[in-house]
Amino acid sequence: MLRQYGQLAIGSKDGATEAEMRAYTIKAHGTTVAKKHIRDWLIFLVLVGIEVGLNVISPFYRFVGKDMMTDLKYPLKPNTVPVWAVPIYAVVLPVIIFNVRYFRRRDVHDLHHAILGLLYSVLITGVITDAIKDAVGRPRPDFFWRCFPDGQDFYDDLGDVICHGDPGVIKEGHKSFPSGHTSCNSRSVPTGSFAGLGFLSLYLSGKIQAFDRRGHAAKLCLVLLPLLAAALVGVSRVDDYWHHWQDVFAGGLIGLTVAFLCYLQFFPPPHRTKGWGPYSYFRALEEDTQAERRMDASNTDVEAPAATGHADHRDHPSSAHGNVADKDHSLLSFMHGKEDHKVDMVR
DSSP states (O other): OHHHHHHHHTTOOSOOOGGGSOOBOHHHHHHHHHHHTHHHHHHHHHHHHHHHHHHHSOOOOOOOOGGGGGGSOOOOOOOSSOTTHHHIIIIIHHHHHHHHHHHHHOBHHHHHHHHHHHHHHHHHHHHHHHHHHHHHOOOOTTHHHHHOTTSOOOBOTTSOBOOOSOHHHHHHHTOOSSOOOOSTTOOOOHHHHHHHHHHHHHHHHHHTTTTSSSOOHHHHHHHHHHHHHHHHHHHHHHHTTSSOHHHHHHHHHHHHHHHHHHHHHHSOOTTSTTTTSOHHHHHHHHHHHHHHHHHHHHHHHHHHHHHHHHHHHHHOHHHHHHHHHHHHHHHHHHHHHHHHHHHHHHO
8 A cells, every 4th residue: 555655656647646645644743744844933933023123113204295295195094905804814714725625635744834835925925025115115195194184284494294193104104115914003915915815826726736737717717716806905905095006016926926936835836747735745755655665675574584494494405315314324323233233142
């Protein structure tokens, strides 16, 4: 049975499906898998600290003149997609799907790497977008009402704005480019949407073999559904006047790129034959196969000498010749003894 697994692990073309392969459960292998990636989790915690720091510091307060306010006087509106909803659909929903997959397949490698890859995708995207946000400091389309909530605008001698609104609202008003989910205090969500849902789209495409060249349009629709949801979230950010369209475009591009790179760290490209499973699963399968082959070879080596020795003792010609010689020697000794006895009687 294990030899069959080994052939599948090294790329046999016998038409076997993944359901015929070995299961690696959380109870039996979860601790081992987690220990192998302890450094990845430590780096993840470091990135969390960096992300928190990027949200604490103030962004660059770009010069905003009176003539620029024409494009920054859009009304200040609430979010169509609440901030609290972002981690639910971009992180929690994919994790639920990963767990459903685990209970069907029983592969802790797939579950662990899917969760780790997803978290890295969202977090790295957040770090990149927040770093750019703080460095660029582009004002949002509704910046005028953030800066002058009463509608009375003031400018210094150089023509730059003198804001008298809420400091936190003004600070957030300088984080337009690029659009992206950053933290619980963030008001920009599209990049997080593309990072989380983009990773989910890649995951689904690998699991259902969407690119198996069989022309099933239903698979493609399922793969594109998360991307459509992310795109609609991005459109809502423009409709709410929280972002310029360039912000959403750049944020979506960053999110998709990071999601693709993070996915390839743990999974083969979805279009490959084995794109449904993580790299570590096939490595573990091959290691187990080789270990059992060595064990089988060792058992064979132990049994072979005993069987061979028994056969030699029974069938080897030299053994038969030795037995005949022993019988002849005994007969000669007996006859010689009888002759000696006769001589003694004559005497």
